[in-house]
Each structure stands twice: as structure tokens, then as C-alpha cells.
Amino acid sequence: MLPIGDPSVKSSKFLEAVLVNYGEDPYDLVKESIKILQERKGTFLPRENKQMPGMLDWFGWCTWDAFYHDLSPQGIREGLRGLSEGGTPAKFLIIDDGWQDVANEFQKEGEPVVEGSYFGGRLVGIRENSKFRSDNPTSEGTSNGLKDFITSIKETFGVKYVNSLQLF
Template sequence: MAPPSLTKNSAEVMGVADGKIPFPSTVTLEAGNFLANGHLILTDVPKNIMATPSLLISAGKAKTTVGCFVGFNAAEPMSRHVVPIGRLRNLRFMSIFRFKVWWTTHLVGRNGRDVEHETQMMILDKNDTGRPYVLLLPLLEGQFRASLQPGENDNLDICVESGSTRVLGSSFRSCLYMQAGDDPFGLVREAMKEVRVHLGSFKLLEEKTPPGIVDKFGWCTWDAFYLKVDPRGVWEGVKGLVEGGCPPGMVLIDDGWQSICHDDDPISDQEG
């Protein structure tokens, strides 16, 4: 797959002619601070952090919510970089972070020290004086993945890693996407349109045709049995649903997604 492009076009999204942006980015990096519509969001941004305005606007209608891609330069190539992108202080946020290999959950806080490791998405709250909601979305860049995490002195750090000591990098241009808006739901939708065009590796939900199975009522055995699934229990579960007037169109037998234990370790209901 070709590397992502900061100026890629699509049928629904067009690039800005002559490299000129008719509307300024709502998130800007000025004098060592990140601003959203002129309101301070991150302070003391290190000099190696750079912001590139998104050169994409919707075809057929003007948009004032142009985002920016954030990157950095490191002193030497490494497989893992942890870099501060600015201090986050006394600004409410909501985030989603990965707390297991296969599970994520939400977290709220106000400062950089409140952020969890492996944060996959963050939305900064708006206020009554004009500061909008701000979405921070870590991205894939080449063979590297990114996530947010707490840093020292309320810094918000970005962790960029390849997972292999043989895959090294020192210069990144789009490991984080930032965009601002007054409606958090619309903000996420519009940001995903920009990221879709930038990465070129996925489709939006409205562009997909869901399989017919999504219209069926299904039953998953996990909450009933966890790791201790047995044929009799599955049969009785299905029988109870049928007798109750809710026959399942499909049954998912789930005894855990995967195990991270050694073969000789005792089985625990906490797995899965």
C-alpha cells in the first residue's frame, strides 16, 4: 500500500487549489502553543513538534473546520518514541484508552497527568467563551502506530512505535490528527472523513453494505458461562429464548477471545 498523503483527493473530498487554504485551520500551532479558534488548549509545545493543516475540504460546500496533522522530528531513528506535544492543564476531556490487549474503556480528566497510557482518542471540552470541542486522534503512519499517554509536569505525550527493533524512524508528519468543532458527534464524523482520505485504508460506515446477519437477533454465551461453556448449558439457553418468544437467529459460542497465560497456568474466569 502506498504511504498516506497529506494532499490526496477523492470523489467526495477535493484538495485546495494552488496549495492555498481558503479557511484557516481551527487548530493552529502558534508561538509554542496549540490553539483552537484562538483559545489555548496545549501550552509549552516543544520546538520539534510540527503541525500541517489538512488540505481537504468537502466538495460543493465550504467548510471552516479544517483540521491539522501533527508530527515531530527525533534526534535519532528508533523503533519507539515517546514525545511531549504540550501541557494539558485544567481543561476537561473525555478519552478512550486500551486497558487490555482487546478491551478499551472511557476515562475523563482535566490534566495531562490524568491521561491513561494507550489512549486511542481524546475530546477536549468546549467552554462558554468560544473554545470549541477538540478531537485528538492518534493515527498510523507508515509502519508505526501512535497512542497518547501521560507525561511529566502535565505534558500530553504521544507514543509512536513500530513493534520491531528492525523498523526504525525519526521523522513523522501525521501521527496525530486534531480538529475542532461545536458538535462533538459531527466533529468525529467530519474528522473520520478527513482521515479516511488521508490514510486511504478504510471506508466509512455509510459507504459500506452491512451483511444481512446484522438484522438477526443473536445470543452470545459469554455473559452466561464465561470460560465454562458446555453443550447442555448452550442447549438450555437457546431453549429458554425460544420458549420466551425470542428465538435467536444465530448463536455465538464464546469461551474467551484469547488467552495470554501459559499452557500450565490455571484457568481463571478473568480471562477473555
């Protein structure tokens, strides 16, 4: 028989594991629950008590809808160029999925993409993938990979803030 639970858990008593609340409107219920937790814990503020980040006043672009997992430095540059030429330059950029090394046992190299198979991917390294590194002769990467690429697009297109995400 397999052991039950996480062996690294050292306690069997948890005084603050669950908050139970009830109400008619789920949106009001969540707001009210957050306020109760904030008063109890004192470690965070509800959204309405936080200052909005200044970058929300800027126009931004997320690469996900343009590329999904098929992201490339060239595609990002073309997208930023198109936005600038169209009169809506992006001041912040979210480089979404597709910049890190991911293995997918459900999708074989060179085969047509089967819808949904990309959700079987798993992160295999923190470093940027070969598309963003200069050691790949077909990449537009630079000597310091993603770091230099981001510096370059900031200088070229006036992007002020870049965030790179990985969802795996």
C-alpha cells in the same frame, strides 16, 4: 540504562502519525475526523457509507451475559433450546469468552472467584479448551472439538452464523 522505543522500528520520520481536529460536539468531531481520514487515506469507508450486514436482521445471542467466563457446551445448548422454546430462536450466535485455554495467576483453582481477578487471565493456546474437546470425558465436545460443536448447534437449532471471540 534500558533502550528507549521499539528496536524493530527502522525509521525516525513519520509523515502521517497523528490527526488533530477540534470542535464543540465530540460525536460530530469523530464523524468529521473519520471523513477527513477516509478522504486522505482512501483505504476505508465511514460507517454511513457501508452496507449493513444482512445478519443484523436476525435475532442473535451473545453468551457473555449468560455465562461470563463460565462457558460450556451444555450451557450454550440449554440457552439455545430455551430461546427456541420461548419463540425467539437465535439465528446468529457469538460464543464469547471461555472457550479457549486461559491461565490466570491471580485466581487459584478451586478458590472462590475474587471480583475482577478474571481480568488477569492470559491466552495460552489457540485451540479450544477441554470443555469443547472430546478427549475430555466430561465434555460434550465432539471429535473435531469446537468445529463439530458449532456444526451440531447449527443443525439442531437452525443457527445460521456463529462467531467465537477471545478477548485476551
